[in-house]
Amino acid sequence: MTPFVFLALLQDGLTSGAIYLLLAMGLLIVFSVTRVIFVPQGDLLALATLTVAQLQAGGVPGTLWLLDALALAALLGEIAGGRTTRRTLAAWLIYPAALTAACWFGPRTDPWFAMLLGIAIVTPFGPLAWRFVFRPAADASLLALLILAMALHFVLAGVGMVLFGPDGASVAPLTSATLMAGPLAISGQSLAVVAICAALVGGLRWFFGATLTGKALRATASDRLGARLVGIDAAESGARAFALAAFVAALSGVLIGAVTPIAYDTGFEIGLKGFVAAIIGGLASYPAAAAGAVLVGVLESLGSFWASAWRDVIVFALLIPVLAWLSLRQRAAGEP
Amino acid sequence: MTLLPAYDITLAGYAGLAAIVAIGLTLLTGVSGQTSFGQASFVGIAAYAAALLPDGPSGLLAGLALTGAAAWLLGLITARLSGHFLALCSVAWGISFYALFGTLPLLHGFNGIGGIPPLRLGPLSLAAPAANVALIWLVVGLALLASRNLLTSRTGRAMRTLAGARAMAESMGIDTVRLARAVFVLAALLAAVSGFLFAHFQRFISPTPFSLTASIEYLFMVILGGAAHLGGAVLGAVLVTVLREELTDWVPRLTGATGNYEAMAFSLAVILFLQRAPRGLWPRLARRAARPKPRRAAPAQPARECPIADGVALEIEGLRKHFGGLAANQDVSFSIRTGEIVALIGPNGAGKSTLFDIVSGQLAPTAGTVRLFGRAVVRLPARRIAALGLARTFQHVKLLADESVRDNIALGAHLAGRAGMLRALLRLDRAEEARLLAAAEAAAARVGLDDMLDMKAGALPLGRQRIVEIARALCLAPRLLLLDEPAAGLRLQEKQQLAALLRQLRGEGMAVLLVEHDMGFVMDLADRVVVMDFGQKIAEGAPAVVQADPAVLEAYLGGVA
Structure with a gap:
C-alpha cells in the first residue's frame, strides 16, 4: 500500500467515522434518557437518504404520507386521552400539514430544499417511535426494550422496502469541489461531513451544558426519579431525546447518501457501527465515543481495501478484543 | 402423528428445533442475564459439521466439540462482559460467523450443502418426517427436564445471581466468571444439538438460517414466552414458528404482494405483545402457586465443624x-x-x-x-x-427479590456443596441439595425466619430482608x-x-x-x-x-x- 492510498483510505475512514460519531451521540442520548438502545436509528438514516433522493428526483416520498398518518394517530390519541395542548397541536397537526404543503408546492427538486425537507420529514419519526413503541413499555426491563428496538428495526426496514423498493439511492452531494493537497485529492464532501459533524457535536455539547432543556435531559439521564420529583416530565424528555437521535440520523443519511448509495437495508449495519462507537465510549463518555467512531471508520476503510468481502467481519471481529480490553480495564478500576 | 398433514408435521419439527435453542437461551439470557445475539452461529457450526460428516454420531460429536470449543473461547471474553458489552460482542460474532459460513469454500457458500441423509437410530431409519419430529421433541423434553433439574440446584441458584448480583455472589464464594462461562457453553451446546438435528431434518443447509436475524428471532421467542421460564421458551418457540409460517402464508394473500410484509407484520405483533406483557406469556398463564417443596426430614446441620480456636x-x-x-x-x-x-x-x-x-x-x-x-x-x-x-451482609441489601427466602439463604451454603452443572443436569445432586436446603432452613430457624421460607425475598419489609442476609451469611458457617x-x-x-x-x-x-x-x-x-x-x-x-x-x-x- 502506498502512502497515497493510505491517506485516501484514511480520508474515507474519517468521513464515515464522523457519521458513526453522530449516530453514536444519538444512541447515547436516547440510551441515557430512556434506557432504550435505539437500534432502528440506522433505519431512519436509510429512510432519510431514500426520502431526499426521491424528492430530488421530483417524487413525493411515501414517508411523508406515513408521517401524516402517524401524526394524525398521535393527535387522536392525545385528544382521546384529554391531553391536547398547544404543543401537541403544533407537533402533530400544524407541523405535518406545513411539511405536506411545502412538499406539494415547494421547489422539491432543489437539492438543498430537498435535503432540509427530507430531514424535517424523518426527524418526527423519532418522537413517534417513542410515542407508539417505547413509551407504552417505558418501565419494562432493559432486555424487553432492546427487543422492542430490534422489532422496530424490522418494521422500519420493511417500511423502507415497501415505500422505496429494494434498490439503493444516492443524494446530491453538498459540494462537488475537490481540494488538492499535493497529489492527494480531498473531496469537498468529506470536508463538509467532518465539519458538520464537528459543529453538531459542539452544538450538542452546548445544548446539554447551557440550555434548560438540555439540562433537564441530563437530569433525566442521571436520575429518572429525581428528575420527576423536581418537575421534569420524563415522557417529554424521552420525546426530545428521540427527536435529537432521529435528527442526527436523518442528517447522517443526507451526508452519507452522497458518498455511498443507501438501500432500505443498509441503514441497520451503519447504525450497528455507530453502536460499536457508542459502546467503545462505554455508553457514557462522548470523547471516547468519538475515538471509537474514528477507529471503526478507519478500520472499515482499511479492511475494505485489503479484503472487501471481509470488511464487516474485520470490523466486528476486531471489536471482540477491544471489548475484552475495555471490560478488563473496567474491572481493574473497580475490583481487585 | 399420521392424523396431521405433512405440513404441520414439518412445522412441529421446526418449532421443536427452535425450542431446543430457546431453552439454552432461557438459561443464558432469562436466568443468567447474559443477552446473546449469536445463538444461530452455534446452531450453524454444528449443522455444518453434521453436513460434512453425514453419518450421524461423528457429525454430532464433531459439532458438539467444535461448538463447545468456539463457545469456550468466546466465553473467555464474554463471561467477564456484562450488559451491553456482551450483547454487542454477540452481534459481532453473529455477523462474523455468518460471513464465514458464506465465504469459506469448504462450506459451498450460499449454494449450500444438500443430500444430507436422514438420521438412523440403530436399525431404525428416521427418514419419515413424523419419526424425525418425534425424536426432536424427545430431545426437547430431555432438555427441559435437565434444565429444570439445573435450575432447582446449587448451580441454578448461583446462576440467578449472574444477572446483577455478582459482587454478592462472589462474597458467598461463587466463582461468577467460571459459572457464566459454563452457562454460556451449555447454551451453545444446546444450540449445537439443535443444529445437528436441523441438518438431518432439513437435509439441506445454507448460511441463511444462521444469520443475525435468526439469532434475534431466538431472542424474540425467549422474551415472548417469558424470559426466565423454561416453559416459556417452548411456548415462545412454538408461537413464533407458527406465527411466522401463518404470516408468510396469509400476508401475501391479503396484500397481494410478497416482500417484507410478513417480517413487518411479525415484528409489529412482537411490539404490540411486549407492550402488553413485557414479562412474557408464561407468567400470565402459569398459576403463580408456590412451587411444591417436599418437606425433607432435616438432617443435622452440616456446618464445617471446626471448633473455632482462640486467637x-x-x-x-x-x-x-x-x-x-x-x-x-x-x-x-x-x-x-x-x-x-x-x-x-x-x-x-x-x-x-x-x-x-x-x-x-x-x-x-x-x-x-x-x-x-x-x-x-x-x-x-x-x-x-x-x-x-468470612461472611458479610451489605448496607444496601443484596437479595434476589424474585426468589424465595429459602433459596436466598441457601446461596450462603454454596461452599458447603460440591455438585457442579453436570451432576445438577442429571439430578445426581439430590442428597447434597437436601443437605444444603436443610442448612438454609436451620439458619432461617436460628434468626426466626422459619415461617417465611417460601415467601419471595422482595416481599419482606427491609428490616426482615436484613435478617435474611444475616441468615445467608450464617449459612457460610x-x-x-x-x-x-x-x-x-x-x-x-x-x-x-x-x-x-x-x-x-x-x-x-x-x-x-x-x-x-x-x-x-x-x-x-x-x-x-x-x-x-x-x-x-x-x-x-x-x-x-x-x-x-x-x-x-x-x-x-x-x-x-
Whole structure:
C-alpha cells in the first residue's frame, strides 16, 4: 500500500467515522434518557437518504404520507386521552400539514430544499417511535426494550422496502469541489461531513451544558426519579431525546447518501457501527465515543481495501478484543 | 402423528428445533442475564459439521466439540462482559460467523450443502418426517427436564445471581466468571444439538438460517414466552414458528404482494405483545402457586465443624484507600479476637463501608495489610476470602427479590456443596441439595425466619430482608461475621432478638465486626468500639471509654461546648 492510498483510505475512514460519531451521540442520548438502545436509528438514516433522493428526483416520498398518518394517530390519541395542548397541536397537526404543503408546492427538486425537507420529514419519526413503541413499555426491563428496538428495526426496514423498493439511492452531494493537497485529492464532501459533524457535536455539547432543556435531559439521564420529583416530565424528555437521535440520523443519511448509495437495508449495519462507537465510549463518555467512531471508520476503510468481502467481519471481529480490553480495564478500576 | 398433514408435521419439527435453542437461551439470557445475539452461529457450526460428516454420531460429536470449543473461547471474553458489552460482542460474532459460513469454500457458500441423509437410530431409519419430529421433541423434553433439574440446584441458584448480583455472589464464594462461562457453553451446546438435528431434518443447509436475524428471532421467542421460564421458551418457540409460517402464508394473500410484509407484520405483533406483557406469556398463564417443596426430614446441620480456636480473627494494619484525591481510609489499624464483638462507628462518610469492602475482598486497598486468621488476604478475590471463613451482609441489601427466602439463604451454603452443572443436569445432586436446603432452613430457624421460607425475598419489609442476609451469611458457617448496619429498619423487639443471636454466636467463638448507627444497640452489645472519622481511626476501646472520649464527642457533636 502506498502512502497515497493510505491517506485516501484514511480520508474515507474519517468521513464515515464522523457519521458513526453522530449516530453514536444519538444512541447515547436516547440510551441515557430512556434506557432504550435505539437500534432502528440506522433505519431512519436509510429512510432519510431514500426520502431526499426521491424528492430530488421530483417524487413525493411515501414517508411523508406515513408521517401524516402517524401524526394524525398521535393527535387522536392525545385528544382521546384529554391531553391536547398547544404543543401537541403544533407537533402533530400544524407541523405535518406545513411539511405536506411545502412538499406539494415547494421547489422539491432543489437539492438543498430537498435535503432540509427530507430531514424535517424523518426527524418526527423519532418522537413517534417513542410515542407508539417505547413509551407504552417505558418501565419494562432493559432486555424487553432492546427487543422492542430490534422489532422496530424490522418494521422500519420493511417500511423502507415497501415505500422505496429494494434498490439503493444516492443524494446530491453538498459540494462537488475537490481540494488538492499535493497529489492527494480531498473531496469537498468529506470536508463538509467532518465539519458538520464537528459543529453538531459542539452544538450538542452546548445544548446539554447551557440550555434548560438540555439540562433537564441530563437530569433525566442521571436520575429518572429525581428528575420527576423536581418537575421534569420524563415522557417529554424521552420525546426530545428521540427527536435529537432521529435528527442526527436523518442528517447522517443526507451526508452519507452522497458518498455511498443507501438501500432500505443498509441503514441497520451503519447504525450497528455507530453502536460499536457508542459502546467503545462505554455508553457514557462522548470523547471516547468519538475515538471509537474514528477507529471503526478507519478500520472499515482499511479492511475494505485489503479484503472487501471481509470488511464487516474485520470490523466486528476486531471489536471482540477491544471489548475484552475495555471490560478488563473496567474491572481493574473497580475490583481487585 | 399420521392424523396431521405433512405440513404441520414439518412445522412441529421446526418449532421443536427452535425450542431446543430457546431453552439454552432461557438459561443464558432469562436466568443468567447474559443477552446473546449469536445463538444461530452455534446452531450453524454444528449443522455444518453434521453436513460434512453425514453419518450421524461423528457429525454430532464433531459439532458438539467444535461448538463447545468456539463457545469456550468466546466465553473467555464474554463471561467477564456484562450488559451491553456482551450483547454487542454477540452481534459481532453473529455477523462474523455468518460471513464465514458464506465465504469459506469448504462450506459451498450460499449454494449450500444438500443430500444430507436422514438420521438412523440403530436399525431404525428416521427418514419419515413424523419419526424425525418425534425424536426432536424427545430431545426437547430431555432438555427441559435437565434444565429444570439445573435450575432447582446449587448451580441454578448461583446462576440467578449472574444477572446483577455478582459482587454478592462472589462474597458467598461463587466463582461468577467460571459459572457464566459454563452457562454460556451449555447454551451453545444446546444450540449445537439443535443444529445437528436441523441438518438431518432439513437435509439441506445454507448460511441463511444462521444469520443475525435468526439469532434475534431466538431472542424474540425467549422474551415472548417469558424470559426466565423454561416453559416459556417452548411456548415462545412454538408461537413464533407458527406465527411466522401463518404470516408468510396469509400476508401475501391479503396484500397481494410478497416482500417484507410478513417480517413487518411479525415484528409489529412482537411490539404490540411486549407492550402488553413485557414479562412474557408464561407468567400470565402459569398459576403463580408456590412451587411444591417436599418437606425433607432435616438432617443435622452440616456446618464445617471446626471448633473455632482462640486467637486473633482479623488484623488490620496501616490500611489505606484512596479514591483519586479522597482518602477513604487513612492508616487504619485494629484487630478482632475470636469470640469478640467489635463495633465500627463513625459519622457518615467516615470510611466504614470502604473498610468492610476491603476486608471482604470487594475492593483492593492502596496500601496496608489485612490478615484473616493469620493469613494475608489483601488482593485475594472475595470468594477465596469467603472460603477462609468470612461472611458479610451489605448496607444496601443484596437479595434476589424474585426468589424465595429459602433459596436466598441457601446461596450462603454454596461452599458447603460440591455438585457442579453436570451432576445438577442429571439430578445426581439430590442428597447434597437436601443437605444444603436443610442448612438454609436451620439458619432461617436460628434468626426466626422459619415461617417465611417460601415467601419471595422482595416481599419482606427491609428490616426482615436484613435478617435474611444475616441468615445467608450464617449459612457460610463463618468464623468472622461482618454486619453492615444490621439493626437499621428493625423494631425494638427485633433488635433485642438480633442482639441475643449475636451474643450466642459470640459464645460459640465467632468474631463479629459490625457497622451500626444505633448507639443504644452498639453500646449494649459490643465488647470494643472502634471510631472512625474522615478515614482515620480516632478512638478505640470499651464502650464506656469511647463514649467519654473528647475526640469522639467532637466528631459526633461538632465540639464540646
